[in-house]
Amino acid sequence: MATTIREVAKRAGVSTAAVSYVLNDRKGAVKISDETRARIWKAVKELGYHPNALARSLAGKRTHTVALVMQYASIFSSWSGFTSEMMHGVVRAAFDHDVDLLLHTRERPDTNAEALVLADGRVDGALLLRDWEDPLIDLLVDQGIPTTLIYSRSRNPSVPSSCCDDELGGRMATEHLVSLGHRRIMHLAGSRRSSAAVDRLKGFESILREHGIEPNPDWIHVVPHSGVLLDRTMEALCGDPRPTAVFAWSDDVALRLMAEARGAGLRIPEDLSVVGFDSTEVCNHTSPTLTSVSQNIPLVAAEGVRMLAERIRDNKGEGARFTVTPELHVRGSTGPAPRR
Amino acid sequence: MATTIREVAKRAGVSTAAVSYVLNDRKGAVKISDETRARIWKAVKELGYHPNALARSLAGKRTHTVALVMQYASIFSSWSGFTSEMMHGVVRAAFDHDVDLLLHTRERPDTNAEALVLADGRVDGALLLRDWEDPLIDLLVDQGIPTTLIYSRSRNPSVPSSCCDDELGGRMATEHLVSLGHRRIMHLAGSRRSSAAVDRLKGFESILREHGIEPNPDWIHVVPHSGVLLDRTMEALCGDPRPTAVFAWSDDVALRLMAEARGAGLRIPEDLSVVGFDSTEVCNHTSPTLTSVSQNIPLVAAEGVRMLAERIRDNKGEGARFTVTPELHVRGSTGPAPRR
DNA sequence: TTGAAAGCGCTAACAT
DNA sequence: ATGTTAGCGCTTTCAA
Numbered sequence: 001m002a003t004t005i006r007e008v009a010k011r012a013g014v015s016t017a018a019v020s021y022v023l024n025d026r027k028g029a030v031k032i033s034d035e036t037r038a039r040i041w042k043a044v045k046e047l048g049y050h051p052n053a054l055a056r057s058l059a060g061k062r063t064h065t066v067a068l069v070m071q072y073a074s075i076f077s078s079w080s081g082f083t084s085e086m087m088h089g090v091v092r093a094a095f096d097h098d099v100d101l102l103l104h105t106r107e108r109p110d111t112n113a114e115a116l117v118l119a120d121g122r123v124d125g126a127l128l129l130r131d132w133e134d135p136l137i138d139l140l141v142d143q144g145i146p147t148t149l150i151y152s153r154s155r156n157p158s159v160p161s162s163c164c165d166d167e168l169g170g171r172m173a174t175e176h177l178v179s180l181g182h183r184r185i186m187h188l189a190g191s192r193r194s195s196a197a198v199d200r201l202k203g204f205e206s207i208l209r210e211h212g213i214e215p216n217p218d219w220i221h222v223v224p225h226s227g228v229l230l231d232r233t234m235e236a237l238c239g240d241p242r243p244t245a246v247f248a249w250s251d252d253v254a255l256r257l258m259a260e261a262r263g264a265g266l267r268i269p270e271d272l273s274v275v276g277f278d279s280t281e282v283c284n285h286t287s288p289t290l291t292s293v294s295q296n297i298p299l300v301a302a303e304g305v306r307m308l309a310e311r312i313r314d315n316k317g318e319g320a321r322f323t324v325t326p327e328l329h330v331r332g333s334t335g336p337a338p339r340r
Numbered sequence: 341m342a343t344t345i346r347e348v349a350k351r352a353g354v355s356t357a358a359v360s361y362v363l364n365d366r367k368g369a370v371k372i373s374d375e376t377r378a379r380i381w382k383a384v385k386e387l388g389y390h391p392n393a394l395a396r397s398l399a400g401k402r403t404h405t406v407a408l409v410m411q412y413a414s415i416f417s418s419w420s421g422f423t424s425e426m427m428h429g430v431v432r433a434a435f436d437h438d439v440d441l442l443l444h445t446r447e448r449p450d451t452n453a454e455a456l457v458l459a460d461g462r463v464d465g466a467l468l469l470r471d472w473e474d475p476l477i478d479l480l481v482d483q484g485i486p487t488t489l490i491y492s493r494s495r496n497p498s499v500p501s502s503c504c505d506d507e508l509g510g511r512m513a514t515e516h517l518v519s520l521g522h523r524r525i526m527h528l529a530g531s532r533r534s535s536a537a538v539d540r541l542k543g544f545e546s547i548l549r550e551h552g553i554e555p556n557p558d559w560i561h562v563v564p565h566s567g568v569l570l571d572r573t574m575e576a577l578c579g580d581p582r583p584t585a586v587f588a589w590s591d592d593v594a595l596r597l598m599a600e601a602r603g604a605g606l607r608i609p610e611d612l613s614v615v616g617f618d619s620t621e622v623c624n625h626t627s628p629t630l631t632s633v634s635q636n637i638p639l640v641a642a643e644g645v646r647m648l649a650e651r652i653r654d655n656k657g658e659g660a661r662f663t664v665t666p667e668l669h670v671r672g673s674t675g676p677a678p679r680r
Numbered sequence: 681t682t683g684a685a686a687g688c689g690c691t692a693a694c695a696t
Numbered sequence: 697a698t699g700t701t702a703g704c705g706c707t708t709t710c711a712a
Contacts, residue, residue, distance in 0.1 A: 004705055103443050282625070
């Protein structure tokens with residue numbers, strides 16, 4: 001059994017309260033003489049004492065821990081590097097803000113179970129990477145648990161969020177393709193419940209319309225978040241007329257597409273141009289390299305953590321927003337539209 | 341403030357103990373009549389009560405949480421997918437074994453600080469992805485904190501570990517190259533403090549010797565875990581005589597090598613064959629695709645979590661070992677040795 | 681400047 | 697079968 005504050009107090013010949021004061025350095029509030037303070041520190045060192053976090057949290061009502069909650073565990077199966085970069089950003093920012101991370105992620109969302117865990121006192125707040133209308137968000141807000149969304153807009157205006165301007169990103173990707181002469185452009189979209197995916201689609205459609213091109217609904221496919229592409233996607237790519245370019249909502253999807261398209265005998269970019277999203281490192285290592293819209297992934301994560309930490313600390317910052325501006329990184333997977 | 345067990349007890353007209361018994365379903369130990377039990381559940385539902393995890397852990401001496409501790413945060417910068425697959429395995433296994441994960445990872449190791457955090461009562465045990473002789477391991481063992489290593493052997497025989505047979509993996513990679521006629525083979529190794537890296541190197545050297553080839557120390561480079569390769573690596577690759585093949589200790593390094601080699605005008609595999617390690621999904625998407633030794637990454641993680649959970653639950657399983665057998669996945673980056 | 685003592689919310693031994 | 701109560705280890709008022 002670890003040493004307790006009582007043993008320290010006894011050894012230093014003071015009360016547990018005095019030890020607590022010294023350890024927490026309650027400036028101003030109470031005064032402990034230098035002499036007593038030294039005696040206490042001596043006892044602490046000698047006993048190798050360090051406080052029990054559980055007891056401290058229970059008594060002090062603060063855990064210095066935030067939960068990181070993903071939509072589903074298989075987000076870790078996206079191998080493009082997005083998840084890793086996000087984790088790196090979150091981990092680093094958590095350290096900077098002196099909070100620990102409780103990872104509570106399931107294969108499939110289970111709103112009630114998750115809300116219970118997050119409301120059982122173990123965390124001061126939650127960092128959510130979830131659908132923007134996820135009921136979990138409201139559940140947490142109702143329970144008064146500070147919550148921040150990352151890589152997503154927030155529907156509830158009181159919930160802070162940190163994300164990329166995804167609509168602008170969608171516009172950039174599409175504008176690039178149009179400027180290369182493409183007119184028949186396909187979009188591989190993410191879940192209808194992801195604000196990032198929806199916004200990128202919006203950007204895609206609005207640029208097309210601005211150029212007088214009506215988006216073809218048969219060429220807008222919502223693709224599964226892992227595994228192979230839909231059969232009808234491949235059919236559309238090989239049909240007649242067929243798209244000469246594809247904007248995929250993520251690098252992951254873009255790379256899966258490139259692999260399958262190549263398998264179907266399409267040359268990239270001669271027959272088909274491809275643009276991805278996130279511009280993760282892997283884009284530099286594929287063949288051809290992948291043109292992609294970049295967002296500063298670690299920054300978005302870090303800002304999310306910062307907002308959450310501040311909200312917990314100061315109990316303010318409701319409805320704060322952070323938005324990063326995307327950039328287009330042109331690489332080898334995009335080229336002029338083929339002449340007919 | 342959330343409802344407490346006392347309010348539930350009052351509402352049900354029973355003691356807090358009765359509520360605790362019913363909630364924890366202490367079979368056998370104590371008997372609560374069905375009628376009382378029903379009354380208690382009714383009160384629980386009506387009040388929307390759920391127990392405070394902190395108080396429960398403090399009183400019950402069990403947190404149902406384990407720490408996941410990496411060597412450094414930038415392991416998340418390895419974009420090859422190893423980290424993601426590992427995280428997926430860990431997260432899924434943690435859910436299966438009903439433990440939560442506390443992520444406590446810093447930019448750089450800080451043994452004492454980390455030991456403190458892990459010993460402050462918040463976790464029941466620790467899952468470590470660390471150097472195999474890391475002092476943190478002993479520190480934790482000394483404090484009686486159940487600890488398990490993943491992706492690493494363990495020096496301390498009492499510490500369970502889950503890993504791949506890395507020496508065999510190194511042998512497989514090298515044997516493949518030798519069988520293709522390569523004699524001048526380079527190895528890009530990982531940290532000398534990683535048992536995985538050291539074992540792969542061992543396998544590399546032993547196969548060479550078995551074929552009567554003395555490993556050339558000038559062609560064994562320890563490469564940094566991120567960023568570009570060493571200048572002397574590129575010099576060696578372009579020297580005369582130069583290696584005709586490279587075995588890189590990780591896919592990450594292999595891919596960095598391929599990029600730089602191509603930049604230096606070397607064709608792969610005509611001029612240079614390359615083998616990586618882990619056979620992550622990205623190996624299928626590079627140009628050429630990357631021959632690599634595969635280990636079942638999620639399985640290693642899952643077994644690590646299982647061992648740890650069992651050790652915590654039953655207080656046995658000291659020194660358990662799990663080893664997965666690697667497999668060679670031949671892809672496009674390896675070919676016959678060039679004739680001189 | 682310091683100490684006593686009442687919680688924080690729960691579990692579990694002991695009484696009844 | 698159920699209630700009483702003493703902790704778990706710490707923080708924090710209140711009194712001295």
